[in-house]
Amino acid sequence: MGTEAILGHDETAHDFVLAIPGYAEADSARWVEEPRKSNYRSDFERDRARVLHSSALRRLGAKTQVVAPDTDDFVRTRLTHSLEVAQVGRELGRSLGCDPDVVDTACLSHDLGHPPFGHNGESALNEVAHTIGGFEGNAQTLRLLTRLEPKVLAEDGRPAGLNLTRASLDAASKYPWSAVDAPVIHGHRTSKFGAYEDDLPVFEWLREGAPGNRSCIEAQVMDLADDISYSVHDVEDAIVAGHFQLKWMENPDHRARVVGYTKQWYLPHNDPAEIDAALARLEATKVWVREADGSRKSMAALKDMTSQLIGRFCQSAMETTRAHFGPANLTRYDAELMVPEDTVTEIAVLKGLATTFVISTDHRQPVYERQREVLHALVGVLNATGDRHLEPMFAADWRDAVDDGARLRVVIDQVASLTDVSALAMYERLVGSLPSLW
Known part of the structure:
Protein backbone atom coordinates (compact mmCIF):
# COMPACT_ATOMS: atom_id res chain seq x y z
CA MET A 1 0.00 0.00 0.00
CA GLY A 2 1.24 3.52 -0.73
CA THR A 3 1.27 6.50 1.61
CA GLU A 4 -2.34 7.50 0.91
CA ALA A 5 -4.51 7.98 3.98
CA ILE A 6 -7.17 5.36 4.69
CA LEU A 7 -10.41 5.74 6.64
CA GLY A 8 -10.59 4.17 10.06
CA HIS A 9 -13.40 4.16 12.63
CA ASP A 10 -12.87 5.99 15.94
CA GLU A 11 -15.29 4.37 18.39
CA THR A 12 -14.79 7.11 20.99
CA ALA A 13 -15.50 10.03 18.69
CA HIS A 14 -18.14 8.06 16.73
CA ASP A 15 -16.56 9.43 13.58
CA PHE A 16 -14.33 8.33 10.78
CA VAL A 17 -10.71 9.43 11.03
CA LEU A 18 -7.91 9.28 8.54
CA ALA A 19 -5.18 6.75 9.35
CA ILE A 20 -1.80 6.95 7.64
CA PRO A 21 0.04 3.75 6.71
CA GLY A 22 3.35 3.50 8.58
CA TYR A 23 2.31 5.88 11.39
CA ALA A 24 0.97 4.96 14.82
CA GLU A 25 -1.70 6.73 16.84
CA ALA A 26 0.98 8.33 19.03
CA ASP A 27 2.48 9.99 15.94
CA SER A 28 -0.76 11.93 15.45
CA ALA A 29 -1.00 13.08 19.08
CA ARG A 30 -0.88 16.80 19.86
CA TRP A 31 0.72 18.50 22.89
CA VAL A 32 -2.69 20.03 23.70
CA GLU A 33 -5.58 17.72 22.90
CA GLU A 34 -8.01 19.12 20.36
CA PRO A 35 -11.46 18.00 19.21
CA ARG A 36 -11.53 16.65 15.67
CA LYS A 37 -13.03 19.28 13.38
CA SER A 38 -13.26 17.35 10.12
CA ASN A 39 -12.87 13.86 8.76
CA TYR A 40 -11.75 14.69 5.22
CA ARG A 41 -8.23 15.78 6.14
CA SER A 42 -5.57 13.79 7.93
CA ASP A 43 -3.91 15.22 11.05
CA PHE A 44 -0.76 15.68 9.00
CA GLU A 45 -2.59 17.64 6.30
CA ARG A 46 -3.89 19.92 9.03
CA ASP A 47 -0.31 20.41 10.27
CA ARG A 48 0.84 21.52 6.83
CA ALA A 49 -2.06 23.94 6.52
CA ARG A 50 -1.27 25.51 9.89
CA VAL A 51 2.33 26.23 8.92
CA LEU A 52 1.37 27.44 5.46
CA HIS A 53 -1.07 29.99 6.94
CA SER A 54 1.23 31.11 9.76
CA SER A 55 2.54 34.64 10.15
CA ALA A 56 6.00 33.22 10.88
CA LEU A 57 6.13 31.73 7.39
CA ARG A 58 4.99 34.97 5.76
CA ARG A 59 7.73 36.91 7.54
CA LEU A 60 10.35 34.77 5.81
CA GLY A 61 9.53 36.69 2.62
CA ALA A 62 11.54 39.63 3.94
CA LYS A 63 14.41 37.71 5.52
CA THR A 64 17.81 37.21 3.88
CA GLN A 65 18.68 33.84 2.36
CA VAL A 66 22.15 34.67 0.98
CA VAL A 67 21.64 37.86 -1.03
CA ALA A 68 19.54 40.51 0.74
CA PRO A 69 15.87 40.57 -0.41
CA ASP A 70 15.99 44.24 -1.46
CA THR A 71 18.91 43.87 -3.89
CA ASP A 72 16.77 42.82 -6.87
CA ASP A 73 13.53 41.06 -7.79
CA PHE A 74 15.09 37.71 -8.62
CA VAL A 75 16.98 36.57 -5.53
CA ARG A 76 15.53 34.01 -3.18
CA THR A 77 14.33 34.89 0.29
CA ARG A 78 13.91 32.56 3.23
CA LEU A 79 10.30 32.11 2.13
CA THR A 80 10.96 31.12 -1.47
CA HIS A 81 13.80 28.91 -0.26
CA SER A 82 11.44 27.17 2.18
CA LEU A 83 8.85 26.59 -0.54
CA GLU A 84 11.53 25.06 -2.77
CA VAL A 85 12.82 22.87 0.06
CA ALA A 86 9.25 21.69 0.65
CA GLN A 87 8.83 20.72 -3.00
CA VAL A 88 12.12 18.79 -3.07
CA GLY A 89 11.51 17.15 0.31
CA ARG A 90 7.90 16.22 -0.42
CA GLU A 91 8.82 14.32 -3.59
CA LEU A 92 11.87 12.62 -2.08
CA GLY A 93 9.95 11.66 1.04
CA ARG A 94 7.02 10.30 -0.94
CA SER A 95 9.38 8.17 -3.06
CA LEU A 96 10.60 6.54 0.17
CA GLY A 97 7.14 5.99 1.65
CA CYS A 98 7.17 8.86 4.16
CA ASP A 99 3.91 10.75 4.55
CA PRO A 100 4.46 13.69 2.17
CA ASP A 101 2.58 16.13 4.42
CA VAL A 102 4.83 15.37 7.40
CA VAL A 103 7.91 16.06 5.27
CA ASP A 104 6.29 19.10 3.67
CA THR A 105 5.43 20.55 7.09
CA ALA A 106 8.98 20.01 8.34
CA CYS A 107 10.44 21.65 5.24
CA LEU A 108 8.14 24.66 5.43
CA SER A 109 9.02 25.00 9.12
CA HIS A 110 12.75 24.46 9.02
CA ASP A 111 13.78 28.15 8.77
CA LEU A 112 10.97 29.77 10.79
CA GLY A 113 13.33 30.49 13.67
CA HIS A 114 15.90 32.36 11.61
CA PRO A 115 16.26 36.02 12.66
CA PRO A 116 16.92 39.05 10.43
CA PHE A 117 20.13 39.04 8.34
CA GLY A 118 20.47 35.30 7.95
CA HIS A 119 23.20 33.36 9.76
CA ASN A 120 24.95 36.62 10.58
CA GLY A 121 21.92 37.67 12.60
CA GLU A 122 21.86 34.26 14.27
CA SER A 123 25.46 34.75 15.41
CA ALA A 124 24.68 38.23 16.77
CA LEU A 125 21.71 37.03 18.82
CA ASN A 126 23.72 34.08 20.10
CA GLU A 127 26.28 36.57 21.44
CA VAL A 128 23.73 38.68 23.32
CA ALA A 129 21.91 35.60 24.65
CA HIS A 130 25.00 33.80 25.96
CA THR A 131 23.91 34.18 29.61
CA ILE A 132 20.56 32.44 28.98
CA GLY A 133 21.67 29.51 26.87
CA GLY A 134 22.38 31.27 23.59
CA PHE A 135 20.36 31.58 20.43
CA GLU A 136 19.98 28.81 17.84
CA GLY A 137 17.73 29.09 14.80
CA ASN A 138 16.53 25.51 15.04
CA ALA A 139 15.68 25.82 18.74
CA GLN A 140 13.86 29.04 17.88
CA THR A 141 11.86 27.15 15.26
CA LEU A 142 10.64 24.71 17.91
CA ARG A 143 9.77 27.68 20.15
CA LEU A 144 7.71 29.25 17.38
CA LEU A 145 5.88 26.03 16.55
CA THR A 146 5.08 25.15 20.17
CA ARG A 147 4.75 28.50 21.92
CA LEU A 148 5.09 31.80 20.02
CA GLU A 149 2.96 31.43 16.90
CA PRO A 150 -0.68 32.21 17.87
CA LYS A 151 -3.07 29.37 17.11
CA VAL A 152 -3.89 27.14 20.09
CA LEU A 153 -4.08 27.77 23.85
CA ALA A 154 -4.28 25.14 26.57
CA GLU A 155 -7.18 25.21 29.04
CA ASP A 156 -4.99 27.06 31.57
CA GLY A 157 -4.23 29.76 28.99
CA ARG A 158 -0.64 28.77 28.22
CA PRO A 159 0.23 29.05 24.52
CA ALA A 160 0.79 25.89 22.48
CA GLY A 161 1.83 27.54 19.22
CA LEU A 162 0.52 25.74 16.17
CA ASN A 163 0.08 22.56 18.26
CA LEU A 164 1.36 20.27 15.53
CA THR A 165 1.39 16.50 15.82
CA ARG A 166 4.30 14.66 17.38
CA ALA A 167 5.40 13.27 14.00
CA SER A 168 5.51 16.70 12.35
CA LEU A 169 7.34 18.36 15.25
CA ASP A 170 9.87 15.53 15.33
CA ALA A 171 10.36 15.82 11.57
CA ALA A 172 11.07 19.55 11.98
CA SER A 173 13.77 18.83 14.60
CA LYS A 174 16.99 19.00 12.60
CA TYR A 175 19.10 18.74 15.75
CA PRO A 176 17.08 16.53 18.14
CA TRP A 177 18.94 17.36 21.34
CA SER A 178 19.33 20.18 23.85
CA ALA A 179 22.54 22.21 24.17
CA VAL A 180 23.55 20.15 27.21
CA ASP A 181 23.09 16.86 25.35
CA ALA A 182 24.72 17.98 22.09
CA PRO A 183 26.81 15.14 20.65
CA VAL A 184 30.55 15.15 20.02
CA ILE A 185 31.26 15.06 16.29
CA HIS A 186 34.82 14.53 15.03
CA GLY A 187 36.14 15.24 18.51
CA HIS A 188 34.22 18.48 19.08
CA ARG A 189 30.87 19.09 20.75
CA THR A 190 28.54 20.61 18.18
CA SER A 191 27.15 24.07 18.90
CA LYS A 192 23.90 23.19 17.14
CA PHE A 193 20.88 22.16 19.18
CA GLY A 194 17.12 21.95 18.85
CA ALA A 195 15.59 23.12 22.15
CA TYR A 196 16.15 25.76 24.81
CA GLU A 197 15.99 24.72 28.44
CA ASP A 198 12.53 26.21 29.07
CA ASP A 199 11.16 24.38 26.01
CA LEU A 200 12.36 20.96 27.22
CA PRO A 201 8.93 19.72 28.40
CA VAL A 202 7.40 19.84 24.92
CA PHE A 203 10.68 18.71 23.36
CA GLU A 204 10.78 15.63 25.61
CA TRP A 205 7.13 14.96 24.75
CA LEU A 206 7.70 15.07 20.99
CA ARG A 207 10.78 12.84 21.33
CA GLU A 208 8.98 10.10 23.27
CA GLY A 209 10.02 6.75 21.85
CA ALA A 210 12.87 8.21 19.80
CA PRO A 211 16.16 6.29 19.97
CA GLY A 212 18.67 8.67 21.57
CA ASN A 213 19.81 11.59 19.43
CA ARG A 214 18.77 9.94 16.19
CA SER A 215 16.58 11.93 13.78
CA CYS A 216 13.53 10.31 12.22
CA ILE A 217 13.80 9.65 8.49
CA GLU A 218 11.37 12.49 7.72
CA ALA A 219 13.76 14.93 9.44
CA GLN A 220 16.66 13.46 7.51
CA VAL A 221 14.77 14.00 4.25
CA MET A 222 14.04 17.60 5.28
CA ASP A 223 17.72 18.17 6.09
CA LEU A 224 18.90 16.77 2.76
CA ALA A 225 16.25 18.74 0.84
CA ASP A 226 17.51 21.89 2.57
CA ASP A 227 21.14 21.11 1.70
CA ILE A 228 20.29 20.30 -1.91
CA SER A 229 18.08 23.34 -2.39
CA TYR A 230 20.36 25.99 -1.01
CA SER A 231 23.53 24.50 -2.49
CA VAL A 232 22.07 24.60 -6.00
CA HIS A 233 19.92 27.70 -5.73
CA ASP A 234 22.54 29.85 -4.00
CA VAL A 235 24.85 29.21 -6.95
CA GLU A 236 22.06 30.13 -9.36
CA ASP A 237 21.29 33.34 -7.44
CA ALA A 238 24.96 34.31 -7.27
CA ILE A 239 25.43 33.82 -11.00
CA VAL A 240 22.32 35.81 -11.91
CA ALA A 241 23.35 38.58 -9.50
CA GLY A 242 26.67 38.84 -11.34
CA HIS A 243 28.94 37.65 -8.53
CA PHE A 244 30.72 34.98 -10.58
CA GLN A 245 30.59 32.61 -13.55
CA LEU A 246 31.23 28.87 -13.47
CA LYS A 247 33.92 29.26 -16.12
CA TRP A 248 36.01 30.93 -13.42
CA MET A 249 36.71 27.43 -12.10
CA GLU A 250 39.13 27.04 -15.01
CA ASN A 251 41.33 29.61 -13.27
CA PRO A 252 43.62 27.70 -10.84
CA ASP A 253 43.52 30.46 -8.22
CA HIS A 254 39.71 30.66 -8.16
CA ARG A 255 39.46 26.88 -8.10
CA ALA A 256 41.88 26.61 -5.20
CA ARG A 257 39.86 29.18 -3.24
CA VAL A 258 36.63 27.24 -3.78
CA VAL A 259 38.25 23.97 -2.73
CA GLY A 260 39.76 25.71 0.30
CA TYR A 261 36.49 27.27 1.46
CA THR A 262 34.61 24.01 0.89
CA LYS A 263 37.08 22.18 3.09
CA GLN A 264 37.18 24.93 5.73
CA TRP A 265 33.41 25.45 6.03
CA TYR A 266 31.84 22.12 5.10
CA LEU A 267 34.28 19.22 4.76
CA PRO A 268 37.15 19.78 7.21
CA HIS A 269 38.04 16.11 7.27
CA ASN A 270 38.12 15.56 3.51
CA ASP A 271 41.17 15.58 1.29
CA PRO A 272 41.24 18.61 -1.07
CA ALA A 273 41.71 16.19 -3.97
CA GLU A 274 38.32 14.62 -3.20
CA ILE A 275 36.69 18.05 -3.26
CA ASP A 276 38.37 18.95 -6.55
CA ALA A 277 37.27 15.61 -8.02
CA ALA A 278 33.65 16.36 -7.02
CA LEU A 279 33.85 19.73 -8.77
CA ALA A 280 35.28 18.00 -11.85
CA ARG A 281 32.37 15.53 -11.89
CA LEU A 282 29.88 18.40 -11.87
CA GLU A 283 31.80 20.21 -14.62
CA ALA A 284 31.64 17.05 -16.72
CA THR A 285 27.83 16.94 -16.69
CA LYS A 286 26.06 18.03 -19.86
CA VAL A 287 24.05 20.66 -17.98
CA TRP A 288 26.96 22.66 -16.47
CA VAL A 289 26.58 26.30 -17.57
CA ARG A 290 30.05 27.78 -17.91
CA GLU A 291 28.75 31.27 -18.64
CA ALA A 292 25.34 32.92 -18.36
CA ASP A 293 24.98 36.21 -20.25
CA GLY A 294 21.47 37.12 -19.12
CA SER A 295 19.78 36.06 -22.34
CA ARG A 296 16.63 33.97 -22.19
CA LYS A 297 18.57 31.03 -23.65
CA SER A 298 21.29 31.17 -21.00
CA MET A 299 18.76 31.70 -18.20
CA ALA A 300 16.82 28.65 -19.38
CA ALA A 301 20.05 26.64 -19.42
CA LEU A 302 20.89 27.80 -15.92
CA LYS A 303 17.43 26.84 -14.68
CA ASP A 304 17.77 23.43 -16.33
CA MET A 305 21.11 22.97 -14.60
CA THR A 306 19.56 23.58 -11.18
CA SER A 307 16.72 21.16 -11.92
CA GLN A 308 19.03 18.43 -13.19
CA LEU A 309 21.38 18.75 -10.22
CA ILE A 310 18.48 18.52 -7.77
CA GLY A 311 17.33 15.37 -9.57
CA ARG A 312 20.87 13.97 -9.55
CA PHE A 313 21.25 14.35 -5.78
CA CYS A 314 17.74 13.13 -4.88
CA GLN A 315 18.00 10.11 -7.18
CA SER A 316 21.32 9.17 -5.61
CA ALA A 317 19.91 9.26 -2.08
CA MET A 318 16.67 7.50 -3.01
CA GLU A 319 18.35 4.64 -4.87
CA THR A 320 20.96 4.09 -2.16
CA THR A 321 18.37 4.12 0.61
CA ARG A 322 16.12 1.72 -1.26
CA ALA A 323 19.09 -0.61 -1.87
CA HIS A 324 19.65 -0.77 1.91
CA PHE A 325 16.05 -0.96 3.16
CA GLY A 326 14.00 -2.40 0.32
CA PRO A 327 10.64 -1.31 -1.12
CA ALA A 328 8.58 -0.90 2.08
CA ASN A 329 7.20 2.42 3.33
CA LEU A 330 10.10 3.97 5.26
CA THR A 331 8.72 6.05 8.12
CA ARG A 332 9.85 7.47 11.47
CA TYR A 333 12.62 5.20 12.86
CA ASP A 334 12.26 2.25 10.48
CA ALA A 335 15.17 3.40 8.31
CA GLU A 336 18.00 5.88 7.77
CA LEU A 337 18.41 8.09 4.73
CA MET A 338 21.54 6.89 2.93
CA VAL A 339 23.46 9.55 0.99
CA PRO A 340 26.61 8.43 -0.88
CA GLU A 341 29.83 10.26 0.02
CA ASP A 342 30.30 11.40 -3.58
CA THR A 343 26.90 13.10 -3.43
CA VAL A 344 27.68 14.72 -0.07
CA THR A 345 30.91 16.11 -1.52
CA GLU A 346 29.24 17.42 -4.68
CA ILE A 347 26.60 19.23 -2.63
CA ALA A 348 29.31 20.70 -0.39
CA VAL A 349 31.36 22.03 -3.29
CA LEU A 350 28.32 23.91 -4.58
CA LYS A 351 27.98 25.47 -1.12
CA GLY A 352 31.66 26.32 -1.36
CA LEU A 353 31.07 28.26 -4.58
CA ALA A 354 28.50 30.55 -2.91
CA THR A 355 30.67 30.89 0.17
CA THR A 356 33.69 31.92 -1.89
CA PHE A 357 32.05 34.47 -4.14
CA VAL A 358 29.22 35.86 -1.99
CA ILE A 359 29.40 35.14 1.73
CA SER A 360 33.12 35.55 2.35
CA THR A 361 33.95 38.41 0.01
CA ASP A 362 35.78 41.30 1.69
CA HIS A 363 33.25 43.94 0.63
CA ARG A 364 30.50 42.13 2.58
Missing part, protein backbone atom coordinates in the same frame (compact mmCIF):
# COMPACT_ATOMS: atom_id res chain seq x y z
CA GLN A 365 32.33 42.15 5.92
CA PRO A 366 31.54 45.80 6.89
CA VAL A 367 27.86 45.13 6.09
CA TYR A 368 27.88 42.08 8.36
CA GLU A 369 29.41 44.18 11.13
CA ARG A 370 26.66 46.80 10.80
CA GLN A 371 23.97 44.12 10.86
CA ARG A 372 25.36 42.74 14.11
CA GLU A 373 25.53 46.28 15.50
CA VAL A 374 21.84 46.79 14.72
CA LEU A 375 20.74 43.60 16.48
CA HIS A 376 22.98 44.17 19.50
CA ALA A 377 21.56 47.69 19.88
CA LEU A 378 17.94 46.54 19.54
CA VAL A 379 18.33 43.89 22.23
CA GLY A 380 20.00 46.44 24.50
CA VAL A 381 17.30 49.08 24.09
CA LEU A 382 14.38 46.67 24.41
CA ASN A 383 15.90 44.97 27.43
CA ALA A 384 16.36 48.34 29.14
CA THR A 385 12.86 49.69 28.46
CA GLY A 386 10.72 46.83 29.75
CA ASP A 387 7.58 46.11 27.77
CA ARG A 388 7.26 49.66 26.41
CA HIS A 389 8.37 48.96 22.82
CA LEU A 390 7.47 45.28 22.54
CA GLU A 391 4.62 44.07 20.36
CA PRO A 392 1.53 43.22 22.44
CA MET A 393 2.08 39.44 22.52
CA PHE A 394 5.72 39.80 23.52
CA ALA A 395 4.83 42.52 26.03
CA ALA A 396 2.45 40.08 27.72
CA ASP A 397 5.19 37.42 27.75
CA TRP A 398 7.58 39.96 29.30
CA ARG A 399 5.12 40.75 32.10
CA ASP A 400 4.62 37.03 32.77
CA ALA A 401 8.37 36.30 32.85
CA VAL A 402 9.65 35.15 36.23
CA ASP A 403 13.16 36.66 36.19
CA ASP A 404 15.61 38.77 34.20
CA GLY A 405 16.77 35.78 32.17
CA ALA A 406 13.24 34.97 31.09
CA ARG A 407 12.64 38.61 30.22
CA LEU A 408 15.79 38.69 28.09
CA ARG A 409 14.54 35.59 26.26
CA VAL A 410 11.31 37.45 25.46
CA VAL A 411 13.35 40.34 24.04
CA ILE A 412 15.31 37.86 21.93
CA ASP A 413 12.02 36.35 20.73
CA GLN A 414 10.85 39.82 19.68
CA VAL A 415 14.03 40.71 17.79
CA ALA A 416 14.25 37.29 16.14
CA SER A 417 10.72 37.70 14.82
CA LEU A 418 11.63 40.85 12.89
CA THR A 419 12.35 40.91 9.18
CA ASP A 420 15.42 42.63 7.75
CA VAL A 421 13.34 45.69 6.92
CA SER A 422 11.45 45.89 10.23
CA ALA A 423 14.67 45.46 12.21
CA LEU A 424 16.18 48.46 10.45
CA ALA A 425 12.98 50.47 10.94
CA MET A 426 12.87 49.65 14.65
CA TYR A 427 16.54 50.63 14.98
CA GLU A 428 15.87 54.02 13.39
CA ARG A 429 12.85 54.56 15.64
CA LEU A 430 14.46 53.52 18.94
CA VAL A 431 18.17 54.17 18.43
CA GLY A 432 18.65 56.72 15.68
CA SER A 433 20.24 56.96 12.24
CA LEU A 434 21.40 53.69 10.76
CA PRO A 435 25.11 52.89 10.87
CA SER A 436 27.08 53.87 7.77
CA LEU A 437 26.83 51.53 4.73
CA TRP A 438 23.03 51.69 4.87
